[in-house]
Amino acid sequence: MSQEAPQAASKWGDLGVRALSAAVLIPAVLADVWAGGIWFHLFVALIGILMALEWVTIVHGGNPLQFALHAAGAMCGALLLKDVGLAGTLTAIAILALFSALAAAREQPGGPAWRYLGVPYVSLPPLALIVLRDDPDYGVAAILLVMLSVWAADTLAYFAGRIIGGPKLAPRISPKKTWAGMGGAMAGSALAAFGVGAVMGLPALWILVLAGGLLAIVEQGGDLFKSAMKRYYGVKDSGRLIPGHGGVIDRVDGLVAVAAAAALIGALRAGVEHAGAGILVW
Numbered sequence: 001m002s003q004e005a006p007q008a009a010s011k012w013g014d015l016g017v018r019a020l021s022a023a024v025l026i027p028a029v030l031a032d033v034w035a036g037g038i039w040f041h042l043f044v045a046l047i048g049i050l051m052a053l054e055w056v057t058i059v060h061g062g063n064p065l066q067f068a069l070h071a072a073g074a075m076c077g078a079l080l081l082k083d084v085g086l087a088g089t090l091t092a093i094a095i096l097a098l099f100s101a102l103a104a105a106r107e108q109p110g111g112p113a114w115r116y117l118g119v120p121y122v123s124l125p126p127l128a129l130i131v132l133r134d135d136p137d138y139g140v141a142a143i144l145l146v147m148l149s150v151w152a153a154d155t156l157a158y159f160a161g162r163i164i165g166g167p168k169l170a171p172r173i174s175p176k177k178t179w180a181g182m183g184g185a186m187a188g189s190a191l192a193a194f195g196v197g198a199v200m201g202l203p204a205l206w207i208l209v210l211a212g213g214l215l216a217i218v219e220q221g222g223d224l225f226k227s228a229m230k231r232y233y234g235v236k237d238s239g240r241l242i243p244g245h246g247g248v249i250d251r252v253d254g255l256v257a258v259a260a261a262a263a264l265i266g267a268l269r270a271g272v273e274h275a276g277a278g279i280l281v282w
Contacts, residue, residue, distance in 0.1 A: 048074025125256030135276030142276030152188035160184025222257025
């Protein structure tokens with residue numbers, strides 16, 4: 001057997017299990033997005049809590065107090081918006097982040113900055129997803145734009161990176177990422193945005209397509225942020241929950257970044273209550 005055969009098998013060895021995991025998870029996620037309401041809020045809260053568990057396990061050594069603070073932040077992001085509004089939700093998250101930072105500084109004075117980023121990281125993306133989904137007219141479409149863009153970006157980046165290869169994007173942080181993969185991600189996200197916009201008959205479709213391509217850069221940035229954290233702490237995967245994908249953070253690293261960016265853009269353009277329209281209608 002030639003050396004090329006084992007190398008090819010290694011290059012594509014995780015494709016089958018990744019595809020199987022996606023085939024199981026994606027329909028369940030889409031059903032929850034469609035259901036909306038409390039079911040979507042609880043689903044987002046669960047994702048945030050699982051992210052909190054993985055983050056605290058890696059960064060804080062599984063400290064119970066830190067997990068309680070991080071998990072509370074995730075639940076605030078997912079569940080508080082309708083009751084206390086955006087300002088109240090952000091205030092609650094800020095207070096939890098402050099308590100977490102004080103506890104971290106007391107545990108390890110002068111330690112790494114990662115110890116102060118966890119509560120915002122597991123709290124603000126759930127809030128962003130809720131802000132987008134709660135748009136009464138464009139909520140489902142906005143979440144679909146975010147999710148389809150990320151899935152398409154991941155998929156085309158995976159194939160472009162392995163088929164084309166070439167120069168590395170950030171070798172010190174993520175040795176497998178290439179500029180070809182970045183190009184594939186931008187193309188995939190732009191195509192997903194075009195599909196959502198075309199199906200809905202949205203105006204100024206070319207702007208939405210451009211926004212989709214730019215969101216892919218955010219998606220890749222979210223992946224690199226996670227990779228930098230894992231590299232600092234010397235771990236390969238954030239967890240082992242999802243076969244072929246590692247942990248929850250490994251799976252949603254790009255999604256949380258894109259959701260936060262999309263919600264921010266949408267809210268700035270159309271207000272918090274219509275953030276979905278703000279990211280879709282140009």
